Amino acid sequence: MAEFLIGLGIMAGLWVVVGVARNKQLRVPLWGWFLTVIGFGYATFVVMTILAFYREEQYQAILTMGALMAFPGLVLGVFLYRFAFTQAPKSRSETLKQ
Amino acid sequence: MFKNEVDRRKFMQALGIGAAAAGMGVSIPQVVAQSKDGNPIVEDKSQYGKFLVEKLINGDYPYQIDPKILGQPGSASPDRKVFEPFEVPEETKEFFRPASVLDRERLVEKGGKVPNFTRLDYAFKDASWWCHNEARGVFPWYTENGGTQELGERSRPNWRNLPPWDPQDIEMSWHDASLAMKRAACFYGASQAGVAELNHLWIYAQNSEPIEEPHQRPADQQETEIDPRRYFPNAASGPQTRSRQRYIPRDLNRVIVMLFEEDYHAIANSYGRLASAAVGIAYSRMAFTASTLARFINHLGWRAIASGNGEGLSVPMAIDAGLGQLGRNGILITPKYGPRVRIAKVFTDMPLVADSPIDFGVDQFCQVCMLCADHCPSLSITKGGKTWDGLCPRNNPGVYKWYVQTDSCNAFNDFSCSNCKKVCPFNKPNNFWLHRLIRRTILARSRSLDKVMVSLDQMSGYGRDLQAADFWKLNPCQTITGREPV
Numbered sequence: 239m240a241e242f243l244i245g246l247g248i249m250a251g252l253w254v255v256v257g258v259a260r261n262k263q264l265r266v267p268l269w270g271w272f273l274t275v276i277g278f279g280y281a282t283f284v285v286m287t288i289l290a291f292y293r294e295e296q297y298q299a300i301l302t303m304g305a306l307m308a309f310p311g312l313v314l315g316v317f318l319y320r321f322a323f324t325q326a327p328k329s330r331s332e333t334l335k336q
Numbered sequence: 337m338f339k340n341e342v343d344r345r346k347f348m349q350a351l352g353i354g355a356a357a358a359g360m361g362v363s364i365p366q367v368v369a370q371s372k373d374g375n376p377i378v379e380d381k382s383q384y385g386k387f388l389v390e391k392l393i394n395g396d397y398p399y400q401i402d403p404k405i406l407g408q409p410g411s412a413s414p415d416r417k418v419f420e421p422f423e424v425p426e427e428t429k430e431f432f433r434p435a436s437v438l439d440r441e442r443l444v445e446k447g448g449k450v451p452n453f454t455r456l457d458y459a460f461k462d463a464s465w466w467c468h469n470e471a472r473g474v475f476p477w478y479t480e481n482g483g484t485q486e487l488g489e490r491s492r493p494n495w496r497n498l499p500p501w502d503p504q505d506i507e508m509s510w511h512d513a514s515l516a517m518k519r520a521a522c523f524y525g526a527s528q529a530g531v532a533e534l535n536h537l538w539i540y541a542q543n544s545e546p547i548e549e550p551h552q553r554p555a556d557q558q559e560t561e562i563d564p565r566r567y568f569p570n571a572a573s574g575p576q577t578r579s580r581q582r583y584i585p586r587d588l589n590r591v592i593v594m595l596f597e598e599d600y601h602a603i604a605n606s607y608g609r610l611a612s613a614a615v616g617i618a619y620s621r622m623a624f625t626a627s628t629l630a631r632f633i634n635h636l637g638w639r640a641i642a643s644g645n646g647e648g649l650s651v652p653m654a655i656d657a658g659l660g661q662l663g664r665n666g667i668l669i670t671p672k673y674g675p676r677v678r679i680a681k682v683f684t685d686m687p688l689v690a691d692s693p694i695d696f697g698v699d700q701f702c703q704v705c706m707l708c709a710d711h712c713p714s715l716s717i718t719k720g721g722k723t724w725d726g727l728c729p730r731n732n733p734g735v736y737k738w739y740v741q742t743d744s745c746n747a748f749n750d751f752s753c754s755n756c757k758k759v760c761p762f763n764k765p766n767n768f769w770l771h772r773l774i775r776r777t778i779l780a781r782s783r784s785l786d787k788v789m790v791s792l793d794q795m796s797g798y799g800r801d802l803q804a805a806d807f808w809k810l811n812p813c814q815t816i817t818g819r820e821p822v
């Protein structure tokens with residue numbers, strides 16, 4: 239059940255990211271989407287690991303391993319936000335209309 | 337001589353194949369690669385958990401001996417000066433007092449309320465030993481009339497006067513018969529079993545059949561008095577006279593070695609009484625299982641002698657039977673249960689097919705991991721390198737290994753401590769995919785990778801104490817074992 243909910247949460251997260259990119263009309267390069275999918279895969283891995291530690295009652299491991307494993311994810315997130323999910327430069331016609 | 341080299345490239349391929357196959361949920365071939373020495377690297381979930389194991393099929397062993405130094409080991413025999421003076425650590429000094437003093441203090445003076453040593457914990461521990469102590473006749477060490485004195489007689493098959501069983505009668509090979517004996521061992525209660533050709537070097541000197549004829553020792557060696565209470569303070573019997581002629585006949589050239597897993601949570605209570613209960617119940621299972629298996633073999637018309645700790649060294653026999661390797665803590669490390677096992681054996685002349693010894697990277701891992709040495713309350717485990725010489729009179733020099741100060745270990749807390757099992761990184765349940773994933777990397781024998789794993793293990797808080805009060809609150813049937821999750 240927990241695994242199902244985690245899968246659902248991750249899919250919902252990906253859905254939200256796609257939605258936001260559309261609404262804000264962001265032009266995300268292909269490598270950006272590729273890294274995003276990898277990032278979500280990694281997030282699944284981290285959450286599943288934390289769940290397993292929880293089931294093993296290793297609460298210290300949740301904190302230390304969780305923090306350790308979350309760090310690369312955070313770096314990837316910031317990188318994608320900064321360089322992949324950026325506002326597309328306005329096209330020439332749009333600029334002329336103004 | 338064993339060369340501990342694995343072809344890294346092939347190993348990585350094996351790792352990849354195994355991980356991919358495991359991820360897809362498909363079964364993978366048992367032999368996944370070959371080592372540089374031509375030994376197969378195998379994966380066998382039921383035997384080795386998720387470890388990749390190198391099978392030493394070329395007559396190699398995962399240890400080195402110097403035949404010029406190595407003699408037959410002595411056991412706790414009365415003519416040896418068993419306890420030499422040793423350094424007692426200041427922090428744990430109180431635990432070196434005699435058992436009777438410790439027990440009285442905890443149970444009477446403090447009203448049985450000392451955490452981890454309450455009356456509940458004590459009663460639990462003593463009860464777990466009951467079957468072993470009552471049935472100690474099944475272990476020759478303890479038999480009233482001199483135990484091993486009658487080994488030759490006791491081992492003789494006499495069931496319905498039938499000739500020795502031949503597996504070919506029912507179209508079985510001796511290989512199948514060996515499998516059947518291991519199956520029987522597990523049916524009777526062992527967690528795992530293996531077969532080795534018996535190396536009589538591991539038999540205690542006083543249980544070893546003299547090579548010269550007649551099979552008599554000089555008169556002054558024939559009888560001796562032994563007081564079991566000297567070694568086992570709770571032993572029921574007083575001094576006994578034992579003949580020194582007891583021996584394992586040399587034609588008993590096979591040994592079936594059995595492992596008995598100890599409870600993960602109870603061992604985590606070390607050095608509280610619950611850890612001793614885990615040890616005690618394993619001994620009780622050993623007594624029942626080893627004697628029943630010996631009886632089974634007798635009924636098949638072959639000779640068999642059941643043995644617990646007596647008669648010979650269990651650890652090297654278990655290594656020879658392919659059940660594990662020796663760790664820095666001086667005990668057997670198994671792939672599936674780590675160091676959390678007890679060992680019993682049955683000597684027999686049934687011509688069983690021996691298993692190959694294994695190597696799954698323990699030696700290299702122990703070189704960088706010091707956790708057991710760091711957590712040993714009696715300072716019995718060395719932080720240094722391996723040596724050929726022992727540290728105390730009870731050590732048997734001539735094996736290149738980490739020797740353990742057994743005197744100080746035994747004197748600590750009335751023989752009751754399992755810290756070196758509790759903290760060992762190999763002591764992990766087999767129920768978590770991350771442990772299984774890490775197990776697959778151990779055979780890479782990479783110092784840096786091993787160091788990272790030891791650090792992560794510590795950071796994650798493994799090997800911590802479990803208070804007895806918390807143990808008693810666990811779900812009654814909750815257990816984390818090395819067994820595959822059902």
Ligand code: SF4
Nearest residue numbers: 712714745753755756
């Ligand atoms: S059982 Fe292990 S940790 Fe405990 S005193 Fe003996 S060697 Fe040290």
Ligand code: SF4
Nearest residue numbers: 663664702705708760
């Ligand atoms: S605790 Fe570490 S050094 Fe000690 S036996 Fe286990 S792996 Fe080896």
